[in-house]
Amino acid sequence: MSGLFEELDYRQTALGELILRRRRILKLDRDVVEVILNDEHLMSDMFTASEIALATIPMALLEAAGRTDADILVGGLGLGYTADAVLRSKAAGRWPWSNIWRR
Structure with missing residues (x-):
């Protein structure tokens, strides 16, 4: 190359x-x-608005409903922009890193 x-x-x-x-x-x-x-x-990674909106729109609805413990699954091929937007939301539940990386 x-x-x-x-x-x-x-x-x-x-x-x-x-x-x-x-x-x-x-x-x-x-x-x-x-x-x-x-x-x-x-x-x-030049065009990420739709990936980010895929998370921010539903997460905003959960935040407006007062949720702070929602379990969210982000899957599929991607560059991480959706997952990052979910994790920035106050509505996403928090887990210890040891649970996230456990196989």
């Missing part, structure tokens, strides 16, 4: 080729992290 592209991870999955890559955009003078499945762009 050239200096403009870096493949961070690659997996052959049941859905096809899954690639996590970093790409340099010279015009913007920044790096972009992308998730690609079978040559189709699934997501990019």
Whole structure:
């Protein structure tokens, strides 16, 4: 790969080729992290508003209802923006890190 592209991870999955890559955009003078499945762009850290809204909208409703102990599950392919927004909410329940990382 050239200096403009870096493949961070690659997996052959049941859905096809899954690639996590970093790409340099010279015009913007920044790096972009992308998730690609079978040559189709699934997501990019350039456009995160929908990922964040997926968490902030329902979490705001829970906060407005006075919830401070909601159990929230965030799953799927992603770059972590939804999970981060959930964890920033006062409505999300809190667990010890030892429970989160236990397998």
